[in-house]
Amino acid sequence: MAAERVLVACLCAAWCGSCRDYRPLFDQLAAQFEGQVDFAWVDVEDEADGLGDLDVENFPTLMIAVGDALHFVGPVAPQLGTAVRLVRSALEADAVAIAAPNGTPADLPARIRALE
Numbered sequence: 001m002a003a004e005r006v007l008v009a010c011l012c013a014a015w016c017g018s019c020r021d022y023r024p025l026f027d028q029l030a031a032q033f034e035g036q037v038d039f040a041w042v043d044v045e046d047e048a049d050g051l052g053d054l055d056v057e058n059f060p061t062l063m064i065a066v067g068d069a070l071h072f073v074g075p076v077a078p079q080l081g082t083a084v085r086l087v088r089s090a091l092e093a094d095a096v097a098i099a100a101p102n103g104t105p106a107d108l109p110a111r112i113r114a115l116e
Contacts, residue, residue, distance in 0.1 A: 007039075008033075008039050008063070008090075009039070010040070014045070018059055021078055022076070025079075025080050026039070033091075044056050054105060056103075061074060061075050062086070063109070064090050066090050069097040071090050073104055
């Protein structure tokens, strides 16, 4: 069986200054794992119809999934090292699948993949 793809999505909003500040770090993260991991920058307001009843309280929020299983959903500090560790953990199968946090659709990874 082929390994399931890791998906890293940054859930953001165009009006959010922290999201704009985080974008260069997210782009560096994507470049570091190019070809190994799928990345998506998702404006939750522009993609509201496709995301469903997603409730993002803090921006930017990072979502990491392996296949359709959530492994991390939460706000992130603008530190590349933290995101790198989270992605490596998912790639090395060290991450444990989690239940969708309140306000997060359980099928969020599939919804984000469908936006592409």
